[in-house]
Amino acid sequence: MKKHSNSFRILLLILLLGCGISITSQNFIHPGILHKEDDLARMRQKIAEKAEPWFTAWNNLRNSPEAQLSWSPRARETVIRGGTGDNISIMYRDVAAAYAHALIYNLTGSTLHGDKAAQILNAWSSINKSVSGNADRYLAAGLNGYQFANAAELMRDYPAFKLEQFKNYLLNVFYFPMNERFLIGNDWGAPHNDACATNYRVNWDACNMNAMMAISIFCDYKEGFDRALNYAKTGDGTGNINRAVNFIHSPIWGQWEESGRDQGHTMGGMMLYAIFCEIAWNQGVDFYGYGDSRFRKGAEYVARYNIMENGIGKYNDLPYTSYSRQMGSNCSWHTEPTLSSAVRGKYGAMWEMIYNHYARRTNQGDKVTSIYEILQQQPSINVPSMAAHPDTYDHPAVATLTFRTDSGSQILPWRNMDVMPQSIVALPNYGNTTLVDSTLTLTASGSGIRGTSDHFQFAFQRIIDNGSITTKLISPENSNENCQAGILFRENGQQNSPFVMLSLSQAKGLEFIYRDTVGKPIKEIYTDISVNTFPLWLKITRSENTFTAFTSINGIDWVEKATISVSLKRDLLAGLAASSNDLSTTITAVFEKARIDQGNIKPILTVNSPGHLDIGYIAPANVVISGSAFDMDGTIDRTEIYVNDSLAAKIKTSPFSYSYTNAEIGDYAIKIKTFDNSGAESQSQEMTISVGEKTNKLPYYKFDETSKLAYTADASGNNLNALLVGGTSVGTGKIDNGIVLDGINGYVRLPNSFLHLLSEFTISTWVKLDELKTWARIFDFGFGTNNYMMLTVNNGTGITFELKSNSLSQRVVTVRKPVINTWNFYTVTLADNTLSIYLNGSLIGVNTNFTLRPYNLGSTFANYIGKSQWTSDPLLKGTVDEFRFFNYALSPTEINDLMLGQSALQSISDSQIKIYPNPTRQKLFFRNASESIASIFDSTGRIIQSFKITDNTYSRNLDVQPGNYIIKLKDSKGSEYQEKLIVL
Known part of the structure; x- marks a missing residue:
């Protein structure tokens, strides 16, 4: 590997770390959103010394309403900003309270405050499911998303804090459906709320950039950090630094994007952008200095115009260039021709942080003289509750305490x-x-x-x-x-x-x-x-x-x-x-x-799958082994995959994916090694997965109770009983009784302990709809709106299945809509990367490149029949019956047998029948199957061969084309045995 000077290597390291490259199990410095360990140590010292102005800021924090131990969290399932039912204040005040208690705990060690911070954060991650309202909901998601992450970052090692639950909360309520969707678009919708890219001002973009970056740090999500950083450099909206500071007037001054609107929004947006720069700095990325310090020029411009003297603006010497942008969904042009004096002198909460960076941290005090002057008028010692306007909750409190250092104290890069x-x-x-x-x-x-x-x-x-x-x-x-x-x-x-x-x-x-x-x-x-x-x-x-x-x-x-x-x-x-x-x-x-x-840094290895080692793989199994490899100071040479200590694959590219096919019953030890071009090696922990036999011993809900209970029994005998919630009642089913869902608040909640075991599967049920509601679910299993698998009766086009794991979604959309007031039999199967939907035994939709599996969802805790993960979706109104799971894909014939009420498939876990070898090159041996009729079905369900097995040591040459088949045995008593057959 090419050698570099020490200074170059340290710079390279800082830049790469700032981009969030994973180095251990994490991607980032922790704590590292707005405060690092040495920042907290400095605060403790200043408070202990009662040094001013730090001590006044500290007392303001301690005495604020949100910092009192009597504060109780007010989490709600849905928070609304803008429009009917606006209740956003309960969120932003709880966010401020969580931060205040988290900061006090970190500075004093008081577990009373630590417990309070954990209580607030845990309450919101347990209860809150969505941020709603008019377009202002994206402001709410940005402002509260980054501040929630900042508070949680200070608590990530606290025993009572539910770390993983809060990660899921931030990703599924804020990051994906709101912050990322708003800025760059994703599966939740088009960017910029379906408007022109420059419709929304820089304060909208900046708060969502902050949320993307802060949440990514907290969740160790490198891709999200990079997306936020790239948007700030090249995005199509006003958050692009070249639009945020849209005209450079001198080496000192740069015009701010909202300067022609009013100074209130100008100040707020610029402060939010400063927070983005600070978060990036704490991870080793100097965005304060990006583009020849473009942000500094914008901040100095805003500061100078808002310095006041005797109640009026002191300086009126700033140049201004007429600014035009496109607005609305039709991208019509709007021009702001003059510098606006509206709300001139607006308070800015983060001047201390900005001045500290340029004057104290990087010794550029001569370039921020206006920032220094306005800081004397607007010291950053206040808490949000000390001001009349709620926008003071848009930024963290007491920046003097948290960001101010002594002059000349910086010793970078140390x-x-x-x-x-x-x-x-x-x-x-x-x-x-x-x-x-x-x-x-x-x-x-x-x-x-x-x-x-x-x-x-x-x-x-x-x-x-x-x-x-x-x-x-x-x-x-x-x-x-x-x-x-x-x-x-x-x-x-x-x-x-x-x-x-x-x-x-x-x-x-x-x-x-x-x-x-x-x-x-x-x-x-x-x-x-x-x-x-x-x-x-x-x-x-x-x-x-x-x-x-x-x-x-x-x-x-x-x-x-x-x-x-x-x-x-x-x-x-x-x-x-x-x-x-x-x-x-x-x-x-x-x-x-x-x-x-x-020295040489070992390559970074991330394993994506197998992610859960208790997955229910079924022989012959297709085990997908995937991940990514990256080298911080060189290049990746190769990645090696070992199965049971034997080299199974050598891959030169990243990300990598390898399918270990036709795994028979047994345990498989998987290990992955990756090497850089200098020979340094990283390897995964050994992962052991088990491949077992087919079994239908999974939940089976007949809904045959004769009176309404709090639960419905699992007929499989595995005691996976399901809860009946809200408006449910006993009614006439397709077979005996069924469960009636009222479409208002009635649904069935399944247990949490089995879905992540599934790889290939079948899910089948009878449903009679009373109404055909768009997005009403037959089932929806997962947690939140970013991890789920669901079947809806109508997505606007037809019956649709979707499996979504984080940012990756795969689906099958059909053009068939079910008839109401009629019993319909729904079946979904997944095998060999083929997802199929059947309606009344007929195939109506298929995706032959379906690589996601239920186990990708992890442990799910919101598994519903008749209810969606999305609170805005309607509940299903109708009757459900005979809801059952299999951990393999039924053949078309078996689906029809199941629909017709025949004994589709008995449990074979205790069977002594053996069929081998499988895969075979034509000849098959049968053991303990005397007097059975054997039938071989092709992939369409057509019988291509049938014969009688005459003794318990029977063999036969099949003489069929290579491919995948189903072989079924049926004995004289009608009991059946089947398995998948591969002919080479």
Whole structure:
């Protein structure tokens, strides 16, 4: 692989990480939406010191109504913004409350506030199913989507917080149906609410861009992050930065998209765009500086025009170019010819964040003088409830507390923090790090890196997989003999994190120490009390889980001191550490020429399927093994797929997919390995799937109860009883009784514990409709509007089946509509990537490239007969009977047998009949099938051969064309046995 300079490799790494490339089980830095670990540490210190203006902002947060422990969540199934029933305030105030309690928990360690934040977030993810209303619903989804994700990001490791449930909530209520659909379009509909791309102003686009990016980070969804970033660069709407800042008037000023509308919307949209830049920055993407700092020019323009003096605008020297855009569904033109003074002086909640980036973080204070001036008028110390207008809930509170740093404190590309307890404790001293040329100076207090937890000043960068850290440690100033200084690899900034460290002190000399488990005592690998003089060059290298310590007197000739094998995460913080080992004093440790050398990063392997290892594969099974491979610092050479330790496939492309076909009964161990062009390897965990026999021991609902109960019994004997909900009653069925659904609130809810086991399947039922309602469901199994499989009696065209898993949807749409007040027999089968719909035994629709399976849905908890995942869809009105499942596809003949009420298929799990080999090259052997009649059916259900088996060790040459068949045996008592037959 081509070698790069260290600076280039670090830059490349930062850019790639910012694009959300997966490095472990995650894609992103966590926490990493609006606040990172070192940000939280800085806030704790400022509060403990009662430093202003941070402390005033903190008190405003603590005293806000939403931050009180008496706050109760008010989650609703449907939230409406705009139009009849508008109740959006219950959501945005709960979002503000969740954020306030999450932030207070992270700053104080108070589990009372942690529990409250978790309670609010869990309530919404359990109850809320949709964001509705007029076009303003997209504003609601954008504004609350990104802020919900930001609050949840701070709680992702909290025990009481339902992390996976909240991920599903954000994706299925916000991201796919609202945020992504609004900006770029997807299966939920066309973009921009079916209007012209520039119909909606930048504040609409920016809040949905924020939601896409924030939710993607929280859910480790790389594709979503990339889509949001790409839209900001090349999108067709006003969120494209070249439209948001539509005219560049000077190296300092850029005209904002809504400046000709009014200053209220201008301010709001620009603040939202600033949040987008900050979120991207926290993942390593500099969108603040994108396009020659185009956003900075727009922000400076907005700031200057909104600076007030004695109640009127102070500056009137801004140029303005007449701005035209297309509106509505017909894309008619609308022009704003002049700079609007309406709502001039509007408050902006995020000026502190914007100024902090340009003036303090990147030393461009001379280019944001108007932003500085307006910040003096509009300090970011308020909470939303302190203002009269509800738009103050569009942004997080108290930006001064959360974003303000000390002037000159930035040491990019390094970051620094005091590793210390997660609580606000007033300490005698705090640490700091400064960078001048190539010299890093750490001012440090703390109790040291000893025992089960640590307290020290830490300057660090991120490193992945292999690499090294090297520095020249100069003698600490103001030191005591117990002070520590050195270099280390560490998993995170928490006080009890695992680490490996090489340190030097006068009292202990040279030490190589580590902690391999969270909260455990440190262990010594190597000590040499005789090495206690400064300066000294130090180096640690990492190769997989092997860490090696070196010293040198000149930085050229290195002496290996010790090696240890410690299982740390792939993604580590590598850096410099110093501690006085005495809270009452500080030391100053100077490190010269500190360098992080990033080694070759192992390729990233993501496995998509098999996703659930308890899937009900049926012999002969088709097991799809798929995923993707990516290399952050090179290219992928190949991906290898192993089945039972044998190489089954070698694939050069990504994404990859391989079908392991004709798997017979048994267990199969699957492992995937991927290699980059330097030979580095990543591999999946071993996945074991089981292939079994056909069985119809799945739920079977006869609905033969004679009086209404709370449930209907599962006739299969598996005790998978179903709940009867709302307006249901007993009525006359096709066979004995059936369940009557009133079309108002009546439906059947099936259990959660079986659908994800299915691969190939058959679902059949009798239904007599009282009304033919568009989108009424015969069944809908899944969770939310992004993961489901459903059969509707009419999608506007005809009977339709759809299986949707996240962003991928596959369907069969027919032109047949059922007749009402008549019993109809519906059957859906899936086998060999062919999805078929039958009505009354006749094939009415087919898709021969149907690759999704029920197991792609994962564990489903909303499995309905007569009800949709979509709350806006009507409920089915009619009678349902004989609803049953099979874990294989019935043949056309068997479907007709089932429809005619014959014993279609007995359970064969206990049968002693054997037919082999299968697949066969023509000759078949039969065991324990004497006196049975054998029939072979082709794919259309036509019998092509029939013969009698005369003894229990019978054989026969078939003499049929190669292909797939069904062979059925029927004995003298009428019992039947069948299986799929493959002739080669």
